[in-house]
Amino acid sequence: MSANLASPHGAALDAAATTEGRSLWQDAWRRLMANHAAVTGLVILVLIALVSVVGPYLLPWTYDEIDWRHVEALPPDMATRHYFGTDSLGRDLLARTLFGGRISLMVGILATTVALFIGVTVGAIAGFVGGRTDQYLMRFVDLMYSVPLTFFVIILMVVFGRNFILMFLAIGAVEWLTMARIVRGQTLTLRNKEFIEAARASGGSTTWIIIRHIVPNVLGVVMVYVTLTIPQVILLESFLSFLGLGIQEPMTSWGMLINDGAAELEVSPRTLIIPAAFMTVTLFCFNFLGDGLRDALDPKDR
Amino acid sequence: MWSYFARRVVIGVPTLWAIITVCFFLMRLTPGGPFDGEAPIPAEILVNLRARYHLDDPLWKQYVDYLISLLHGDFGPSFKYRDFTVTTLIAQGFPVSLQNGFAALVLAIVIGVPLGIVAALAQNTRRDYIVSAAAMTGIVIPNFVMGHVLILVFGVWLKDSFVHLPAGGWDDGAFANRILPVFCLALPYIAYLVRITRGSMIEAMRANYVRTARAKGLPFHTVVLRHALKSALVPVVTFLGPATAFLLTGSMVVETIFQIPGIGRYFVQGALNRDYTLVMGVTILSAALVIAMNLAVDLLYGLLDPKVRYER
Numbered sequence: 001m002s003a004n005l006a007s008p009h010g011a012a013l014d015a016a017a018t019t020e021g022r023s024l025w026q027d028a029w030r031r032l033m034a035n036h037a038a039v040t041g042l043v044i045l046v047l048i049a050l051v052s053v054v055g056p057y058l059l060p061w062t063y064d065e066i067d068w069r070h071v072e073a074l075p076p077d078m079a080t081r082h083y084f085g086t087d088s089l090g091r092d093l094l095a096r097t098l099f100g101g102r103i104s105l106m107v108g109i110l111a112t113t114v115a116l117f118i119g120v121t122v123g124a125i126a127g128f129v130g131g132r133t134d135q136y137l138m139r140f141v142d143l144m145y146s147v148p149l150t151f152f153v154i155i156l157m158v159v160f161g162r163n164f165i166l167m168f169l170a171i172g173a174v175e176w177l178t179m180a181r182i183v184r185g186q187t188l189t190l191r192n193k194e195f196i197e198a199a200r201a202s203g204g205s206t207t208w209i210i211i212r213h214i215v216p217n218v219l220g221v222v223m224v225y226v227t228l229t230i231p232q233v234i235l236l237e238s239f240l241s242f243l244g245l246g247i248q249e250p251m252t253s254w255g256m257l258i259n260d261g262a263a264e265l266e267v268s269p270r271t272l273i274i275p276a277a278f279m280t281v282t283l284f285c286f287n288f289l290g291d292g293l294r295d296a297l298d299p300k301d302r
Numbered sequence: 303m304w305s306y307f308a309r310r311v312v313i314g315v316p317t318l319w320a321i322i323t324v325c326f327f328l329m330r331l332t333p334g335g336p337f338d339g340e341a342p343i344p345a346e347i348l349v350n351l352r353a354r355y356h357l358d359d360p361l362w363k364q365y366v367d368y369l370i371s372l373l374h375g376d377f378g379p380s381f382k383y384r385d386f387t388v389t390t391l392i393a394q395g396f397p398v399s400l401q402n403g404f405a406a407l408v409l410a411i412v413i414g415v416p417l418g419i420v421a422a423l424a425q426n427t428r429r430d431y432i433v434s435a436a437a438m439t440g441i442v443i444p445n446f447v448m449g450h451v452l453i454l455v456f457g458v459w460l461k462d463s464f465v466h467l468p469a470g471g472w473d474d475g476a477f478a479n480r481i482l483p484v485f486c487l488a489l490p491y492i493a494y495l496v497r498i499t500r501g502s503m504i505e506a507m508r509a510n511y512v513r514t515a516r517a518k519g520l521p522f523h524t525v526v527l528r529h530a531l532k533s534a535l536v537p538v539v540t541f542l543g544p545a546t547a548f549l550l551t552g553s554m555v556v557e558t559i560f561q562i563p564g565i566g567r568y569f570v571q572g573a574l575n576r577d578y579t580l581v582m583g584v585t586i587l588s589a590a591l592v593i594a595m596n597l598a599v600d601l602l603y604g605l606l607d608p609k610v611r612y613e614r
Contacts, residue, residue, distance in 0.1 A: 143317050146596055148548075148588045151569065155581065158573045159328055235444055242446045242555065243570055255444075262450040266458055276447045283442035 028220065031296040038292020041285035048282055052101035061092035063099035064250035075270070087257075087271055088264050096252055097275050103253040104279065107168050107237045108230040114172025115233075116226060119179025124210050124218070126180070127187025138184065141177050149174040153236070157245040164247050167240070171233050179225055186218040220297040227290035231283040238279065254279040307601065314593045321589045322372070322582070326365055329578045355379065377583035382575045388583040391568055396587070398472065399557070399564035403549035405484045407542075410491035415538065417492075418499025419526065422534075425504055433496060440493025449486045449559040456482060470561040483560040487553050491545060495538065502537045506530040536606050543599030547591040 032038055056063060075085045084093040126137040156170045190196060190213075199209050238255025240246045246256050254275050261272030343351070352358045356367065371378060377388035421433040457469030473479045506512060507530050515529045516522070557567040565584050572580035 143320065145544075146314075146317055146589065146593045147321055148585060148592055150548075150554075151585045151588065154569075154573050155325065155328060155585070158576065159331075231442070238444055239446070239555065242444075243558070244574065258444075258447055262446070265450055265454050269454065272447070272450060276443075279444075280442050280447075284438065287438060287442060 025220075028293075028296040032292050035292040035295060037288045038296075041288035041292070044281065045285045045289065048101060048278070048285075049105060052098050052105060055098040056095055056102070059092065059095045059098070061095045063095045063252065064091065065095075066091055075268070084274055085268070085270060087260060088268075091250075093271060093274060096257060097254075097278055100252045100254045100257045100275060101278055101282070103247060103251065104234050104237060104255065105282075107171070107253065108234040111168035111171040111175065111233045111237075112226055112229045114169060115175035115179055115229060116222065117176075118173065119176035120183050120215060120218070120222060122176070123180040123183025123185075124187050124214050127184040128191055128210055128214055129206065130191070134184070137180075141180050144174075144177055150236070150239075153240065154243065154245060157240060164251075167237065167247065168233075171236055175229055175233060179222065179229070182221055182225055183218050186221055187214055190214055190217055224290055224294045224297055227286055227293055231286040231290075234279065234283065307597070310597050310600070314597065317593060318586070318590055322369070322586055323365075325582055325585055326368060327361075329576075329582065330361060330364070355381065372586070377586075378579040380572075380577055380580050382572070382577040382580070388579045391580060392565055392583055392587060395563055395565035395568050398562060399566055400550055402480065402484055402487060402556075402562065402564065403546075403553075405480065406487035406491065407546055407549050409484060409488040410495055411542075413488075414492040414495025415499050418496040419503055419531065421496065421500040422503035422507065423526065430500075434500065437493040437496035437500075440489050441497070444555075445486055445490055445553070446555045446559060448489060449482075449556060452482050452486055453559070470559070472562050479560075483556050483562055486560070487549065487556045491549065494541060494545075498537050498541050499534065502534040503530060506534040509533070532606055536603060539599055539602050539606065543595040544592055547588060547595040550591060 084097065087093055087096065122137055122141070126134040153170050153174055157167065160166050196209060196213055199213050204212070234254070237246060237253060238258060241253055241255030242259045244259075246253055249256075257275035258272060258279065261269075261275060264271045349358075356364055359367070368378065375389065377392065380386050380388050380391055383391060417433055417437075421430045421437075424430045453469045456465065456467040460466050467482050468476075468479045471479060507526075509530070512525060512530050515525045520529075554566040554570045556562070557564045558570055561567075565587070568580055569584040571577070572584065
């Protein structure tokens with residue numbers, strides 16, 4: 001079947017490539033680049049991601065290494081090469097903040113990927129297949145909406161223990177609802193378009209049409225939602241860490257660092273402020289980028 | 303509308319039942335129980351304890367018994383606070399959370415909505431940018447950071463000044479003890495309300511009926527407050543429904559930070575202690591509230607937007 005479809009599609013793509021036109025994506029990209037807040041956000045995000053991933057390898061201290069000469073919260077000190085000082089156990093704060101960033105970003109991205117996967121699948125199937133399937137799936141989503149989900153994540157974390165993989169699966173499993181609704185709405189408007197009809201006429205199966213035609217066309221809206229979900233997930237993770245249900249020591253995340261820092265607040269506010277600043281800036285940037293993307297991709301405000 | 307209301311209530315009951323069921327089995331099937339402590343309990347006592355809480359009954363019987371006692375308004379005995387029933391604990395904690403949540407809600411609406419309108423009317427001016435940036439800040443600073451910062455500033459640094467506020471505790475609901483937690487609770491909601499109101503207000507001001515209202519010479523403030531705001535409030539109400547439920551059931555974070563004996567803190571402690579019945583009680587209560595609030599929101603749409611009809 002796919003062999004039959006391949007040639008007409010290929011020809012159509014070739015034809016499109018030869019004519020000079022601006023695609024929706026090029027248009028959106030140009031609008032995004034004109035939005036200073038969004039571009040700044042994007043640049044800072046890339047920087048933070050880079051230092052979080054590469055940074056820990058370049059530092060003289062690792063995140064779990066205790067400097068026995070300074071087993072107290074030490075102010076920044078160039079001589080011992082603790083550029084942000086140490087925490088109350090003598091561990092390098094910069095190394096921990098960067099490592100925490102790695103975990104926080106990872107949870108954010110992985111959990112959002114899980115949400116993306118479930119949400120797009122459910123939304124696209126509900127919207128495209130319609131009828132009773134649609135009704136049942138959306139009833140289920142409605143039902144889930146009335147569940148106090150934060151409570152459920154907490155119960156899950158208590159029940160199954162503090163497990164890194166479980167954490168992003170659990171968070172992802174509660175964040176997909178809105179995604180499913182958005183994708184369904186988009187799919188409903190796409191369903192009756194001519195190109196879908198054409199795909200159906202040329203013998204494409206439902207699965208094929210959803211994967212090849214529906215999903216690529218809802219990606220724009222989905223992307224906006226993804227950039228707005230990641231910061232929410234990071235917040236939720238930090239909230240779990242705050243309750244002592246996050247990941248295990250000596251591993252750390254921004255939320256855990258903030259929680260540790262809060263305990264030392266009176267003695268060394270620095271241990272709270274530095275990770276909090278990293279996290280806040282990251283969340284800011286995601287929000288700016290998300291807003292920028294929405295303006296760029298949303299045809300309504302053009 | 304009444305048949306719609308009745309139908310929604312009828313749907314709400316099985317929803318609540320499903321939540322109760324999932325919650326019940328999730329908590330009972332876990333390894334580790336409420337009586338695991340640092341010191342192992344002698345076997346004979348453990349047998350007695352399990353008999354006392356009916357944990358030695360078959361699971362289905364425990365489940366049926368629990369459902370029946372729930373119908374009588376009895377949430378069962380707490381596993382950790384030995385001399386209390388969950389009903390007593392909730393009866394103690396819920397009013398506290400309710401008062402704080404309600405105060406925070408009023409504060410959020412009174413500050414958030416007007417600020418959102420101001421920003422929308424001044425779209426893309428400096429005033430708009432300042433309000434929007436402040437709102438964004440309120441959203442991205444998690445309230446456990448904000449709570450600690452507030453404590454540091456008003457509880458520690460300003461200790462000897464006249465604006466000194468208690469760093470925590472409840473003191474039977476003394477006014478000074480309420481200020482910081484309520485403010486901390488309200489802050490993210492203020493921020494969200496500003497953003498939502500601003501967005502929907504900008505849209506509403508572009509609508510044709512607003513242009514008509516202005517064209518027929520109505521004063522500006524009438525157009526804004528009576529014509530534009532009414533439809534702009536639809537997304538606000540949508541947001542407020544579940545938000546109200548969460549505010550009223552108490553923010554777990556704020557109650558934990560400020561050491562307030564509300565049900566949010568009970569839930570956190572219950573979860574950490576594996577106090578099954580307490581956790582279930584709070585979860586059921588808040589699920590019921592969320593369901594009720596969502597219904598209230600759907601009914602409010604009809605008042606705000608004449609296009610909404612309750613059919614089917």
